[in-house]
Amino acid sequence: MFSLFYGLWEYLVSKTEFHVLILGIDKAGKTTLLEKLKAQYSSVEGLPPDRIVPTVGLNIGRIETSNSKLVFWDLGGQPGLRSIWEKYYEEAHAVIFVVDASCPSRFEDSKSALEKVLRHEDLHGAPLLVLANKQDLGDAVSAEELARYLDLKKLDERAYTFEGVSGYDGTGIKEIVNWLVDVMERSKRTEMLRVRAGVANSSGA
Ligand SMILES: Nc1nc2c(ncn2[C@@H]2O[C@H](COP(=O)(O)OP(=O)(O)OP(=O)(O)O)[C@@H](O)[C@H]2O)c(=O)[nH]1
């Protein structure tokens, strides 16, 4: 009986855990953003920008909000490392795609990388958050301008938004976490991943 009540109590107070994939071409600022997120939402002090090196493996960052746990997976964006991204698609609840908004000469590379990500069936229905990063720089284009360039309007079916952010000064970080939690809680993909995890657990029992 105790275990029944304990199980119910645990179910009621436990926080849902979401997996968020951080993608984007090299030097977009993914790792710097992740460190800023960690600094703002957890007791872990983030690495300062001058100690961050290009990512080769996987960086993991965990934060908690009032009702959810978010696990961020940050991968390297160098051309030779992008083939690794798809290994993480199946388990991701949502995708953040980071673009260096101050570097138009690389927008085309970002656009084709994003299109390839969105074509992959393992990411079917995953909410998408496009970030126009480095807004602290005077020449950065706005999130709206970047969204037009990336032709995000054609993504009607998928839950998506775009936001101007800065991994240096923290602009936009609260807004992106709020949007992610809200959209992942309501997303059909979250439901699908929950059902799949339940099936896997019961068949393993
Ligand atoms: N001004 C400015 N520079 C930034 C910002 N975010 C990152 N940078 C700089 O951009 C460069 C690349 O940052 P990273 O965070 O390593 O980029 P990344 O996307 O993780 O790169 P890969 O790991 O190679 O895929 C570094 O020199 C950072 O200091 C930002 O918000 N503003």
Ligand SMILES: [Mg+2]
């Ligand atoms: Mg990195």
